[in-house]
Amino acid sequence: MTIGEIQRVLDAQFLYGEELSDLDADFVFSADMMSDVLAYGEKCSILMTGLCNSQVVRTAEMLDIVCIIFVRGKMPDANMLSLAMSKGIAILATKHFMFTACGILYEHGLRGGA
Amino acid sequence: MGDQLIFTYIVDGDDFTRAGEASSSVKNKLKMLGVDSDVIRKVAIAMYEGEINMVIHADGGTITVSVSDDDITMVLSDSGPGIPDIEKAMQEGYSTAKEEVRSLGFGAGMGLPNMKRFTDEMNIDTVIGQGTTITMKVYL
Structure with missing residues (x-):
């Protein structure tokens, strides 16, 4: 599934990285604890989280994650967006809660990475 | 790769938003050196956890990363508790x-195990009241 398709099915907003829409992703890791993401998210290319601080972007960077999806209407600030831009990580924001967003992506064939 | 390369970083203990800058820099340098991407990811994750720990527990510290033909060695030293x-x-x-x-996404007891x-x-x-030095190696 591409990042563009994910954006559409989650009714999400592109906050950065629309030009990365065609990138393909198979595995998603969803968590609010970044240590869990670091421990188990190694093969994932998408990170879904309700945590909203710059360490989310840093964590994604360390794991070569290509897209972060913020759930529950969380909005990253300008510093976070600028960090994501400098690392080439797409940022999506959806109003769906984590469970619902995960369910939608699972229905569309995406799987957890751990 | 020939001679050993050494990078040194001072980690600021006051600013959580900047934690990870040293790990990010090392990741970029290893990429430029053409190091295998799986090795880079391991180094990046381990060093980032250590860097976060330094900020959370020890008010910062120093990280030295050396790259040889055989391995990448990270030495993280702090003067914490x-x-x-x-x-x-x-x-x-x-x-x-x-x-x-924990509200910042860390402190789940996964840092050292990771x-x-x-x-x-x-x-x-580690010496109580004086500080901790953690040495980690990832083989090339």
């Missing part, structure tokens, strides 16, 4: 981090 019980600290889920740290998981060698040298 030390680790009273290393065996406990190595257990997944055991944490002494404050609630405010550092061990992603490296080939890890040694902890």
Whole structure:
């Protein structure tokens, strides 16, 4: 599934990285604890989280994650967006809660990475 | 690669938003050196966890990364409170981090176990009240 398709099915907003829409992703890791993401998210290319601080972007960077999806209407600030831009990580924001967003992506064939 | 390359970083203990800058820099440098991407990811994850720990527990410190033909060695030194019980600290889920740290997405008791998981060698040298030095190696 591409990042563009994910954006559409989650009714999400592109906050950065629309030009990365065609990138393909198979595995998603969803968590609010970044240590869990670091421990188990190694093969994932998408990170879904309700945590909203710059360490989310840093964590994604360390794991070569290509897209972060913020759930529950969380909005990253300008510093976070600028960090994501400098690392080439797409940022999506959806109003769906984590469970619902995960369910939608699972229905569309995406799987957890751990 | 020939001679050993050494990078040194001072980690600021006051600014959580800047934690990870040293790990990010090392990741970029290793990419430029053409190091295998799986090795880079292991180094990046282990060093980032260590860097976060330094900020959370020890008010910052120093990180030295050396790259040889055989391995990448990270030495993280701080002048923090030390680790009273290393065996406990190595257990997944055991944490002494404050609630405010958890609200930032860390302090779940995964830091040291993750550092061990992603490296080939890890040694902890700690003195209560004086500080901790953690040495980690990832083989090339």
